[in-house]
Amino acid sequence: MLANQIKEYANIQKEALTGRELEASVLTRAAQMLKHCQDNWNAPDREKKLQEALKFNQKIWSFFQAELSVPDNPLPKKLREDILSLSLFVDKRIFEIIAFPESEKLTIVIDINMNIAAGLRTGPGDDI
Structure with a gap:
């Protein structure tokens, strides 16, 4: 019963959020998943959790790439190009972690996700 209530709350929360x-x-969830892996690097289920976290991050950044590549995307061209460039860096880092896992390599992806998330939470014209 409680699981259904939690699921229902999560669905309502998703509907209430702006884009x-x-x-x-x-992005925050993705960063937290990676941070959990980093903090529990020697855990017996690390490989499984790391693969889940990396896959989740890949999906997010692939979505951003697709959205930013659409010709009628409303973001300024320079900003789109910068975020696309950043997404290529994140892709490269994720593939590097898949091939040669090291906890330190997660830090940059965690930081990028958290910084982009913070920027998204700051509306246009908000004081930083």
Whole structure:
């Protein structure tokens, strides 16, 4: 019963979030998944958790790449290009971690996700 209530709450929360808030939430979740792996690097289920976290991050950044590649995307061209460039860096780092896993390599992806999420939570014209 409680699991159904939690699931229902999560669905309502998703519906209430704006696009920017949802993107920030997803990036934060992705960063937290990676951070959990980093903090528990010697855990027996690390390989499974790491693969899940990396796959989740890949999906997010692939989505961003697809959205930013759409010709009528409303973001300024320079910003789109910069985020696409960043997404290529994240892709490269994820593949590097898959091939040669090291906990330190997660830090940059965690930081990027958290910084982008923070920027998304700051509305245009908000004081930083």
